Amino acid sequence: MADSKIRNEIHVFINGVEHRIGGEKAFLPLAQYLRTHSLPGTKVVCAEGDCGACTVLASKLKQTSAAAVEWTSFQTINSCIAPMYLFDMGSLVTVEGLSEQEELNEVQDQMRAFHGGQCGYCTPGMVCALSSLAESSHCSGKNISEKKARNHLTGNLCRCTGYEPILQAATHLDLSKWKPLKDKYLTASQAQGFAVRLNDSLMIEAGSRRFSAPASFTVAVDQKNQSPETRLVAGATDLGVLHNKGKVFLDNAMSLHKIADTEKIDIRADGVWVGARVTLTQLENFVANTLPELSRLLRIFASPQIKNQGTLVGNVMNGSPIGDSIPALLALEARVHLQSVTGLREVPLSQFYKAYKVFDVKPNEIATGVLIPVLGTEWKSRFFKVSLRKDLDISAVTFAAALKLDGTRISEARFAMGGVGPTVVRLPELEKAAQGQKFSEALFADLGKQVRSLIKPISDLRASHEYRLKVAENLFKKCHLELEQEIPCP
Numbered sequence: 001m002a003d004s005k006i007r008n009e010i011h012v013f014i015n016g017v018e019h020r021i022g023g024e025k026a027f028l029p030l031a032q033y034l035r036t037h038s039l040p041g042t043k044v045v046c047a048e049g050d051c052g053a054c055t056v057l058a059s060k061l062k063q064t065s066a067a068a069v070e071w072t073s074f075q076t077i078n079s080c081i082a083p084m085y086l087f088d089m090g091s092l093v094t095v096e097g098l099s100e101q102e103e104l105n106e107v108q109d110q111m112r113a114f115h116g117g118q119c120g121y122c123t124p125g126m127v128c129a130l131s132s133l134a135e136s137s138h139c140s141g142k143n144i145s146e147k148k149a150r151n152h153l154t155g156n157l158c159r160c161t162g163y164e165p166i167l168q169a170a171t172h173l174d175l176s177k178w179k180p181l182k183d184k185y186l187t188a189s190q191a192q193g194f195a196v197r198l199n200d201s202l203m204i205e206a207g208s209r210r211f212s213a214p215a216s217f218t219v220a221v222d223q224k225n226q227s228p229e230t231r232l233v234a235g236a237t238d239l240g241v242l243h244n245k246g247k248v249f250l251d252n253a254m255s256l257h258k259i260a261d262t263e264k265i266d267i268r269a270d271g272v273w274v275g276a277r278v279t280l281t282q283l284e285n286f287v288a289n290t291l292p293e294l295s296r297l298l299r300i301f302a303s304p305q306i307k308n309q310g311t312l313v314g315n316v317m318n319g320s321p322i323g324d325s326i327p328a329l330l331a332l333e334a335r336v337h338l339q340s341v342t343g344l345r346e347v348p349l350s351q352f353y354k355a356y357k358v359f360d361v362k363p364n365e366i367a368t369g370v371l372i373p374v375l376g377t378e379w380k381s382r383f384f385k386v387s388l389r390k391d392l393d394i395s396a397v398t399f400a401a402a403l404k405l406d407g408t409r410i411s412e413a414r415f416a417m418g419g420v421g422p423t424v425v426r427l428p429e430l431e432k433a434a435q436g437q438k439f440s441e442a443l444f445a446d447l448g449k450q451v452r453s454l455i456k457p458i459s460d461l462r463a464s465h466e467y468r469l470k471v472a473e474n475l476f477k478k479c480h481l482e483l484e485q486e487i488p489c490p
Helices: 025-026 030-035 107-111 123-140 146-152 164-171 180-186 189-195 216-225 239-246 279-284 292-299 305-310 312-318 328-329 428-434 440-453 466-482
Strands: 009-014 017-022 056-062 069-071 074-080 090-093 201-206 209-213 252-254 265-268 270-276 333-338 344-346 354-355 366-372 380-386 397-406 409-418
Touching: 009 025, 009 380, 017 025, 025 209, 030 056, 056 180, 056 189, 069 189, 074 123, 074 146, 074 305, 090 180, 107 123, 107 164, 107 366, 107 466, 123 146, 123 180, 123 305, 146 164, 189 239, 201 344, 209 292, 216 333, 216 344, 216 366, 265 440, 270 312, 270 354, 279 292, 279 305, 279 312, 279 333, 292 328, 292 380, 292 409, 312 328, 312 333, 312 366, 380 466, 397 466
Parallel strands: 009 090, 209 252
Antiparallel strands: 009 017, 056 069, 056 074, 056 090, 201 209, 265 270, 270 366, 333 344, 333 366, 380 397, 397 409
16 A cells, blocks of 8 residues: 555545545535536435435445455445545445446336336435345345335335335345446456555645545544544534534534544454444444344434444434434443543543533544443343334434343343433433332332433424423333343242
């Protein structure tokens, strides 16, 4: 590999054609760049990452050893909220790139056969989502079930035909006819062309706008120290929405995606380490056996497009009072690692959230990752999310419980809730009340009644004050009802 240097433009393949993008264009949302560069098949409807009309496929080049690189598998992302500068050393495929020599590919052909598209706004995103499903199913050799198709389409809203013809198209795909996109767009020659630039830092300026992607933590913390107002951007699944709405502007931003250590996820002696750039999809798959309840929660965290781009650390540092991962992380007693020019600082999440959007983080600190302790077999846990829709919806109330049991007696309890105050909260009063008590329906019914006096939910568009109180009470009953199936009777 060549020595690291600083570039002022990104390099990305779009449908196999290399684009070198600098200046103002590097700050455009990906969808806007595509539509103004003769690729209008990608539609922008909600501009919030909710509808999936803007879905495209994305891969990135990663260094696997000192002398080897490889492409990641194609995954779906929402292009309406992702800034162009995040796709350096990537390969993107839009709906225009799916066809084979001006002939429809198998997904497009089945969508035509089953009348899966009408007005055309949703259809390109649907086709891209199903192409991702076909690609992964072809590689794994597994058939496509209706359930799998539904899961892949949770980030795509259909407005015209309803889902039935789209699901019919998905389940009738002939994977023997599928020509892998990786063979066409993720070639060794493309990888070699990018390899010499892979470790370069980025510094792109356009008027008052500035974006940097340092190649080391040393440079990153130095830049953050000199410019504390710089915003850290990971997947931009939240900040990108706020930028589109004009509430937050990503005109002075930094990404850590050039630092290989931020992609690490592994099991250590003290828990699961989740680097700053580890996506929610990666985490969901990685902890399926070590933290199965957390993995189950992540299945309904958001759409594939959001989870493929968004990160756990981004969810933690955004600190929303209805952030889906935060109650679970509080119950697991996770800790966030913060790096600055003065060194590393570890902060328990229970002490991190001070008030609404007020955190125990200094202006010159960068979050490098989150450490999640793994519960022993004597622990039982349940994490719940209550929202108006099962998939792709913002929570009204979130709940987490972790109980350490000695037989049927609770020796330690941890409870956390979101959507019931200005921050996600631990409930030490209830934890103390449960400690030493026998696990029973009566105990959890009483805890549910007590929680009503400890939380202060508001009324908003998602739920009323009284609704949240009642749901909070009922979630304690639900917790008992589910866990009693796992706790042997004396």
